[in-house]
């Protein structure tokens with residue numbers, strides 16, 4: 001764990017998270033005892049550095065090829081922390097898919113991996129609407145999701161042609177002028193049965209806590225004996241293979 005003020009001095013002036021916001025996420029990590037933290041949207045790595053400074057193992061994800069000066073590696077070096085920086089896919093939604101796959105059992109029960117997820121990326125209904133649904137699976141019971149930029153709209157950036165690949169002129173008027181993330185928070189997160197404690201902070205931040213009770217389980221039951229299931233699956237696979245061979249002829 002590193003002293004907050006020392007870290008704030010070491011990374012002063014690097015965008016995008018302000019020291020005041022840094023203090024809030026640093027305190028949250030410390031007070032909640034969050035061990036494993038996920039950040040979606042790395043940029044220069046400032047938010048990630050504050051959370052790592054509070055003692056968490058931080059994984060932070062951005063676009064493949066995202067390039068910033070200073071880089072998140074350099075920010076981490078200056079802050080004296082270690083970060084797990086992922087830049088593998090065109091979107092963190094695909095990376096989340098891979099994490100759900102590797103952490104799911106044969107019945108689709110996912111072992112959650114994170115105590116705190118900070119979503120600070122696309123600010124887009126389609127991308128982040130999917131992201132929060134995937135994040136919920138990876139969040140441990142009792143863990144918190146924090147979303148930044150709830151009131152942000154594309155119309156606030158009229159000089160820009162595109163934001164993170166979304167071309168402004170392709171959007172309808174409501175899509176340009178309404179805040180996407182407020183809709184994600186109100187209509188998806190707040191209405192999701194797993195999120196039972198919700199908080200808005202300073203209009204721009206939305207906090208949601210996953211129900212601290214038992215994790216969701218999904219078991220497959222069948223009245224057929226196991227041997228019948230195996231035989232049926234083998235027959236199905238053989239039929240599929242025959243169809244594939246026939247289509248190649």
Ligand SMILES: C[S@@+](CC[C@H](N)C(=O)[O-])C[C@H]1O[C@@H](n2cnc3c(N)ncnc32)[C@H](O)[C@@H]1O
Pocket residue numbers: 015016017039040041042043044045046047048061062063066090091092093120121122123127164
């Ligand atoms: C506001 S910046 C993040 C700031 C950072 N969290 C901090 O605390 O300083 C948003 C970042 O999200 C990334 N981003 C936006 N959409 C994304 C997506 N679909 N997949 C991955 N990264 C994305 C952008 O490349 C950008 O670096």
